[in-house]
Amino acid sequence: xxxxxxxxxxxxxxxxxxxxxxxxxxxxxxxxxxxxxxxxxxxxxxxxxxxxxxxxxxxxxxxxxxxxxxxxxxxxxxxxxxxxxxxxxxxxxxxxxxxxxxxxxxxxxxxxxxxxxxxxxxxxxxxxxxxxxxxxxxxxxxxxxxxxxxxxxxxxxxxx
Amino acid sequence: xxxxxxxxxxxxxxxxxxxxxxxxxxxxxxxxxxxxxxxxxxxxxxxxxxxxxxxxxxxxxxxxxxxxxxxxxxxxxxxxxxxxxxxxxxxxxxxxxxxxxxxxxxxxxxxxxxxxxxxxxxxxxxxxxxxxxxxxxxxxxxxxxxxxxxxxxxxxxxxx
Numbered sequence: 001x002x003x004x005x006x007x008x009x010x011x012x013x014x015x016x017x018x019x020x021x022x023x024x025x026x027x028x029x030x031x032x033x034x035x036x037x038x039x040x041x042x043x044x045x046x047x048x049x050x051x052x053x054x055x056x057x058x059x060x061x062x063x064x065x066x067x068x069x070x071x072x073x074x075x076x077x078x079x080x081x082x083x084x085x086x087x088x089x090x091x092x093x094x095x096x097x098x099x100x101x102x103x104x105x106x107x108x109x110x111x112x113x114x115x116x117x118x119x120x121x122x123x124x125x126x127x128x129x130x131x132x133x134x135x136x137x138x139x140x141x142x143x144x145x146x147x148x149x150x151x152x153x154x155x156x157x158x159x160x
Numbered sequence: 161x162x163x164x165x166x167x168x169x170x171x172x173x174x175x176x177x178x179x180x181x182x183x184x185x186x187x188x189x190x191x192x193x194x195x196x197x198x199x200x201x202x203x204x205x206x207x208x209x210x211x212x213x214x215x216x217x218x219x220x221x222x223x224x225x226x227x228x229x230x231x232x233x234x235x236x237x238x239x240x241x242x243x244x245x246x247x248x249x250x251x252x253x254x255x256x257x258x259x260x261x262x263x264x265x266x267x268x269x270x271x272x273x274x275x276x277x278x279x280x281x282x283x284x285x286x287x288x289x290x291x292x293x294x295x296x297x298x299x300x301x302x303x304x305x306x307x308x309x310x311x312x313x314x315x316x317x318x319x320x
Contacts, residue, residue: 012197012232013224028286033310036172039241039255041262044201061173061238065307066300069172071239075224076232078200078239091200098196102279106288115266117284119189125271135192139228142194 007048009095011072011079014143014151016058018079018090021050026092026101030116031108037061037069038078041113044092044103045081051088055151096145167209169259170218171235171242174311174319177218178242180209180254187256187265191280192272198232199241202277205256206244207265214252217315260313 010017024047034043058070058079070080081089092100106112125131143151170177187207195204221233221242233243233252245252256262270276294301311319 012194012226028283028288032313033172033304033308035257035262036310037238037240038199038201038257040199040201040203040205040257042201059239061309063172063238063309064304066304069238071234073236073239075198075226076222076234076236076239076241077197078241093196093200093202098193098275099277102277103283103286106286109288110294113263115263118266119283120281122189122267122270124273125188125269131271138194138230140194140226141224141228142197142226145193 007046007090007095007097007100008054008147009090010055010143011058011075011077011094012142013072013075013077014148015056015074016053016072016077016079017055017143017147019052019054020048020088020090023048023101025105026103027089028103028106029108030106030110030112032111033063033067034081034108035111035113037063038091041116041119042106043078043081045089046092046095046101047087047089051080051090054147096147098145167259167261167264168217168315169242169254170311171238171240171258172310173235173238173240174316175219175237176216176221176235176240176242177311177315178254179215179217179315181213181215182209183213183254183265184208184210184251186269187267188269188271189267190271191274191276193275194226194230195244195272196275198226198244199255202280203270203272204241204244205262205267206253207256207259207267208251208253210251218319260315 059073222236223231
């Protein structure tokens with residue numbers, strides 16, 4: 001893991017942005033608490049040091065006495081796990097560089113969903129032309145994968 | 161796919177709950193960057209439900225318009241990603257991890273392979289604990305269990 005790299009990231013809408021000084025370890029956690037908070041099969045978490053919020057601040061849900069879970073109040077993106085010791089783990093998918101690192105280990109494998117081991121073997125969608133046409137038609141309101149001077153972007157926002 | 165009990169699910173804190181009388185047979189994962197960011201992970205896992213088969217049984221999700229025609233639903237209290245839907249569609253794609261029983265709907269297809277992480281195929285080869293929090297850290301597990309603020313994986317009459 002590129003321990004000295006400066007790491008930036010944030011939520012889908014861009015209301016909350018962060019910077020971390022150092023990445024320590026990339027872990028996949030299978031516990032049901034992590035599954036639920038990410039709405040997914042597991043939580044991909046990068047243990048970081050020197051985290052600062054550079055735009056906005058997350059909301060926090062105290063999921064137990066051991067942890068607070070940070071998320072964007074405006075778009076819901078899961079952003080971090082804050083342990084009772086004050087240590088932060090950021091969600092790997094919220095990092096600007098989606099190719100950042102690789103998971104190094106799994107924890108709480110006892111709670112692993114059986115489908116996990118089969119995921120890489122799932123067939124690929126074969127209508128690639130249709131998929132490409134759909135993707136080309138998307139007008140994204142997602143914050144770009146880099147820091148920006150101004151926010152919000154000209155378009156996007158909430159369905160209100 | 162359906163059974164007599166249908167499918168319930170909701171967010172981590174329990175403020176938003178839903179029930180689907182039946183789900184479509186289209187469970188899948190998507191690797192595209194929009195989906196990655198929405199759930200802050202390497203991919204999203206989704207299964208759709210026709211509008212007429214879905215009831216919000218507690219609370220109301222918030223939505224972020226991630227693109228011109230697509231809304232992403234989440235719990236405004238704890239952030240859990242709950243669904244995506246097209247504004248002109250007649251179905252809602254639920255995040256599988258927010259279902260009370262995620263493993264009842266194994267994914268059958270993969271989309272967005274242009275953004276698939278190169279290590280995805282080796283997911284199940286990651287080194288990991290073969291045990292659980294209960295075995296590794298019984299004191300922590302007991303404290304979490306005693307103060308767990310996550311909604312249980314079944315419908316409840318009242319909450320919290």
